[in-house]
Amino acid sequence: MLIFAALVGVAAEVDTSQVAAQELVKARIGLVRLPSNAPLYIGLERGFFRNEGLDIQLNFFDAASAVPVVVVSGDVDIGLGGLTAAFYNLAAKGGLKIISSTVREKAGYRLDAFLITTKAYNEGFQSWKDLAGKRVAITTVGSSYHLKFVTLAKKNGVDIAKVTFVPLQSLQNQAAAFAGNQVDAASLPALVAENFVKSGQGRLMGWAGDETPSQNGVVVASPATIEKRRVLIEKFLRAYNQSVALYYDSFLDRADERSASLAQQQMLETIARYVQSTPENLKSAMPYYDRQPEVDVADMSRQLAIWQELGMAPKSADIKTMVDLSFNHGTSE
Template identity: 25%
Template sequence: MLKALILIVIATLVAMTAVACDQKGDLEKVRLAEVTRSIFYTPQYVALEKGFFKDEGLDVELTTAWGGDKTMTALLSDGADIALVGSETSIYVYAQGASDPVINFAMLTQTDGTFLVSRDKIDHFEWGMLKGSTFLGQRKGGMPQMVGEFVLKKHGIDPHADLDLIQNIDFANIANAFGSGTGDYVQLFEPTASIFEKEGKGHIVASFGKESGKVPYTSFMAKASYIDKNEATVEKFVRALQKAHQWVEDNSAAEIAKVVHPFFEDSDLGTLATVVERYKSQGSFAKEMKLTKDSWDNLQAIMDEAGELPKQVEYEKLVNTKIVEKVTKK
């Protein structure tokens, strides 16, 4: 009797293990490379943490590349299937004559995500105060730098004539450089900007996102060949993002902060909630996910103004809206 019972238990355990393996095997692996780690990408982390990708049958493996060039290298060398990076990078790749162009298929953010941080506290900030100052800018040719220059020029400031502009510091080390005493002003992403403010290392005085208007700042993209072969996978990916965007829309900043906290363990929940609310209030998260022609034209205008547009590229050549339209229609 005991022997029979043991055999039943063993058989049950084997069956349960087989089911678990089958369930795990059902998940399709997608390698996702993000350009940096930022609260700016909140809907992406919500999709991961809330299991929205898994609900769609996807096992999304996230890596942080720390820079647009490194992100695109990972994508082009097949080290990643999908990249989250500035849309300008797809134009750079196309201009170099890529036989397998990189296609933007969904937007995550639709404004600039950086903030102007002053070393000194300023009660009544005016953009003209930057003239004659040392400005620690972002990497040349990247969206933060181009939008930064666009905004400065909008306020009558020539970045290269009116400022001591520093652009030779690696993206990952800009915050550390400012924290160590370099520059009077710096252009920073969150949550670093708010952390600096909390620690007394700097003070947020303006938002580049509010000043620049809508632009396809960070988009999900993949090589044309990947999308052609894996359109159903990309559709599932976008559907999970749609769920995440809606969840962010429906929940408070405090609740969202709790969900994304595992991705920002060095930040306290209060700071995360402040940052999320800041991005939500200025409409940074691209809930519709569709990269419009107006946004694409604005992107190229900003690149052209910064002297970084290698060539004009037609909207239809590097933007695929069919998948987003199909998902949002459903």
Template identity: 30%
Template sequence: MTLFNRRKALALMGGTVAASGLAAPALASNRKIKVGALRFTSHSGNFVAYERGYFAEAGLDVEFEFFQAAQPMAVAIASGDVDYAVTAVSGGLINLAEKGAIKVIGGALSEEAGIDGQKYLISDASYQAGITSLKDLDGKTYAVTQAGSSFHYMGSKMAAAEGIDLRFTPLQKVGAIIGAMKSGQVDVWSIVPHIAKPLAKAGAWHMVGNVSDYVPDYQVTTVFTSAKNAADERGMTESFLAGFSKGVDDYAAAMIDGTADQDAMIDLIHKYVYTDRERAKAAPSIVNGTMRINKGAALNIASIKDQLAWFQSEGLVDTDISIEQLVDPSYVDMIGA
């Protein structure tokens, strides 16, 4: 099956559907939905859409459910406990797609040239012991949340490029990884800049490389939903994407393009990110977390294909699963199709 871009796919599905794109009037009518999220700056598209009423304008009554890792979010989507979410592609997500439980319907966070992105970090204990570059990490421990997580993918791609072997250590939660890095229990990790930079500045670890150098144009996170919502709740799904996309536009204008008030955007994001800090202390980390979120929720399908191939090569997912089982290409534009 050939993947078409969104316009082609909608045209094939008939004029009624083709007329109901992201810019069209919302079809939802005060639908109550749950949206899964992490308390990261990179999830700000949803936060802005909620706070500025874009979800409400789209006819959606949104409630957030917060998670600490990607794979539990995928399970929550599959079970129907959560309707929509933004998260990284993981082995768990792909396996659920193969079972017909979930569909990727769009793209969110991306590594983009010229915009600061995720970092590879070496713990201070390892650094002081002489491990000062990624090439020095042969045989060392790399922290991941779970086997088959995006951290696993980023670590493996870097190791392959450097010609080294890593021992991947699953620690389940980002907080547990931070603690293990500080105490020197693991040697290396990769994470978004708003976590990497302040702790590097404090000396807890050392930034030694950029993920974009090893995984260019990486589609870090995707927008996904249940297969049922993708197939049977087209109006609600389009309404969600419409609201989300407006939130992303506002976020980009303020935090990346400099065409809107950044201070006001930081105030909004602070309601969800670094809420345990006063605004003045939270602001630098919120700014450091700024990365590109795709306009119109466009999906870099070339990156998703590469990720799927890696999961298959590692034996983390079935070799027979196809990109069509994972992605519904009819909602947004496909980059690199």
């Protein structure tokens, strides 16, 4: 009888777990496969999203400009991506709402680097004041990489009209063009940039966090999804905020580095698996997040103004209409 009871108990336990698995709600997330989405990967590994009853399906894209498009089309429920001219255009038309933030370019932290090819450097291109007449790799016209160089040019008094931007559609193509000296400069993720410096193919000319600090990424959803699947979004953001806080405490809170380092290795292994890299390579490439995700409305207004000046966003667009404050995230104006 005891054996029978034990078997029944095991069967009941299995049935319960199967029911729990069946009750998970699928949430489709659009993003680019980058270390900058590290908190999401950590949260998935720790089970934070599953604890909220969500079955997260990651949909990876080659460029950030693709993410808002699939959010508007309904191919994904939530997007984590960079702020692009395409994003601002879609949001201005009412197709997108910012519901939280992701990564920032912040002084002292390494997200994206500014590089000049060694060939161009040796030929005299050794300062950003010499940017005029040079070829610059970007993923797409209107991308966050495009914005970084526009901001950098303005900072150094360079006429944007005299810079040739070369859109290459993906980070992989951007890196290949840089390696082949088809361009003179590029902004690339820390991991890629450091490999170019180590190989002698590129010269590190600074970090975007120091040169062009900005709100770099946001969490977005369409108004239709917010209306129809609000509970799903709320559950996602609860787990996401928990993930970001753990990431911050483990990698960015420098008050207790010894304690944090004990948890870092396992998390680095998780991130490495998602971005197809190694923990060793990722150690120096952990970007900045606010511990409580905060939407920097003021900086996004600055970005929007640049795209408007370049004729790449409607003059009537207002960033405040693009942010949904009802999810109780922080804002900075």
